[in-house]
Amino acid sequence: MTKSYLSIEQVDKSFARTGSTTEVLRKVSLGVEKGEFISIIGHSGCGKSTLLNIVAGLTDATSGAVLLDGGLVDSPGPDRAVVFQNHSLLPWLTVYENVRLAVNKVFGRSRSAAERHEWTLRNLELVQMTHALDKRPSEISGGMKQRVGIARALAMEPKVLLLDEPFGALDALTRAHLQDQVMQIHATLGNTVLMITHDVDEAVLLSDRIVMMTNGPAARIGEICEVRLPRPRRRVELVSDPTYLRCRSAVLKFLYDRHRLVEAA
Numbered sequence: 001m002t003k004s005y006l007s008i009e010q011v012d013k014s015f016a017r018t019g020s021t022t023e024v025l026r027k028v029s030l031g032v033e034k035g036e037f038i039s040i041i042g043h044s045g046c047g048k049s050t051l052l053n054i055v056a057g058l059t060d061a062t063s064g065a066v067l068l069d070g071g072l073v074d075s076p077g078p079d080r081a082v083v084f085q086n087h088s089l090l091p092w093l094t095v096y097e098n099v100r101l102a103v104n105k106v107f108g109r110s111r112s113a114a115e116r117h118e119w120t121l122r123n124l125e126l127v128q129m130t131h132a133l134d135k136r137p138s139e140i141s142g143g144m145k146q147r148v149g150i151a152r153a154l155a156m157e158p159k160v161l162l163l164d165e166p167f168g169a170l171d172a173l174t175r176a177h178l179q180d181q182v183m184q185i186h187a188t189l190g191n192t193v194l195m196i197t198h199d200v201d202e203a204v205l206l207s208d209r210i211v212m213m214t215n216g217p218a219a220r221i222g223e224i225c226e227v228r229l230p231r232p233r234r235r236v237e238l239v240s241d242p243t244y245l246r247c248r249s250a251v252l253k254f255l256y257d258r259h260r261l262v263e264a265a
């Protein structure tokens with residue numbers, strides 16, 4: 001059997017606290033191919049961020065393994081860049097400096113200062129933020145901060161881009177704009193993306209596959225929905241597309257059925 005580019009294999013995760021153990025994930029396995037855009041959706045607290053953090057190398061799995069491009073993931077690394085819901089820009093650095101810092105860290109030895117400058121600008125261009133190079137995070141909007149966070153992640157040339165509800169804190173219009181930008185970037189660069197979301201439309205619009213997680217404790221992958229919609233995708237046209245609507249209702253049904261389980265418990 002040939003391995004996927006990113007391979008999550010039989011991952012279990014329990015958190016031990018004094019006297020009690022919470023089993024968060026049980027036997028989670030998922031293969032992601034190079035260039036694929038995967039969304040993970042599930043009810044709050046089911047373990048989505050825990051799974052993403054294990055792939056990022058920020059959290060250790062209790063058992064099981066994550067392999068990326070043939071290598072074992074056991075610590076954080078620039079080949080797995082993460083964008084969180086709340087931007088993690090350094091407040092004392094400008095937009096340019098925030099991205100440049102990451103570029104220096106990853107390419108400090110391999111590229112000249114001029115090349116690193118160009119590369120910093122190129123990635124800020126991708127998210128249309130070159131108009132605000134000298135602004136500090138406190139001087140730009142939430143959507144802009146997320147765009148800078150995405151530029152910083154992309155600038156590291158990660159093998160996989162990990163997005164944990166990247167648009168979750170944004171208003172609907174800003175979110176739509178950023179979704180379109182991320183789709184455009186994915187089309188241009190062909191990145192491999194693992195994105196957590198709780199927005200069903202966002203998942204269907206962006207993904208090649210939607211991974212649906214069951215409720216915790218001991219969450220697993222319940223179903224996977226393949227989104228067989230051609231790209232480029234345009235949200236306005238998709239509203240009435242039968243494939244779009246079928247995927248959307250499959251995911252909604254999965255979540256709704258489990259919502260009732262939560263209420264009954």
Ligand SMILES: Nc1ncnc2c1ncn2[C@@H]1O[C@H](COP(=O)(O)OP(=O)(O)O)[C@@H](O)[C@H]1O
Nearest residue numbers: 015022024043044045046047048049050051216
């Ligand atoms: N460091 C930790 N220590 C103990 N429990 C944790 C820790 N991180 C997460 N959990 C628990 O794991 C479960 C899943 O959390 P999380 O992965 O953040 O869920 P989601 O992202 O799906 O909302 C929750 O019950 C949470 O309380």
Ligand SMILES: [Mg+2]
Nearest residue numbers: 048049050164
């Ligand atoms: Mg989370």
